[in-house]
Amino acid sequence: MENALALNTLQSNAKKGGVLCTLNLQDEKDVDLLLSTQDNEDMEKINDHVGEILEVNGLYVREREVEDTNDDGEVINYFKHTTILFTTDGKMYVTxxxxxxxxxxxxxxxxxxxxxxxxxxxxxxQTDAEQKGHKYLKAVIVK
Incomplete structure (x- = not known):
């Protein structure tokens, strides 16, 4: 369960602005690929690819804490994620x-x-969240 340990480490570091990247950052091409995600107009939104199968060979996830105020004026904190997928066909997808x-x-x-x-x-x-009246995205493994 080495992977589970790595995942738990990411989630516990999330409170400090956790980042996970599976690209080889010792490889200059992978570093350039990661840097190209900054303000990249060619990056596709995952929402636009519902029903499609992607062969993912790289992953970048950034988790950050967000502060908001509820209807009662109470300050609440929660985490938001930016997920970037790199695929074997050279494309990048973000959500x-x-x-x-x-x-x-x-x-x-x-x-x-x-x-x-x-x-x-x-x-x-894309799955319906019936009680909340909206839809949400998820990834499903394909054999």
Whole structure:
């Protein structure tokens, strides 16, 4: 369960602005790829690819704490995630969906993190949250 330990470490560091990156940051091409995600207009939104299967070979997740005020004026803190997927066809996909992050988190716990040597195939799924009246994204493992 080495992967589960790595995941728990990420989540416990999240309170400090945790980041997870499965790219090889010793490889200049991977560093350039990661840097290209900053203000990249070619990065595609995961929301636009519901129903598609992506072969993911890299992952970047940033978790940050957000402060908000509820209707009673009480300050509440919660975490938001930015997830960037790198795929074997050279594309990049981004989402801020916490539900997507949680589903991908679960996949990585059991399958390990996606790398160039060990990509993971996922399907992008949109699910109704009936009680809340909206939809959310999630990742589902594909064999």
């Amino acid at each position: 801020g969906s916490n539900a997507f992050f949680m589903s991908l988190d679960l996949i990585c716990t059991f399958k390990g993190y996606p790398t160039k040597e060990s990509p993971i195939k996922i399907k992008i799924v």
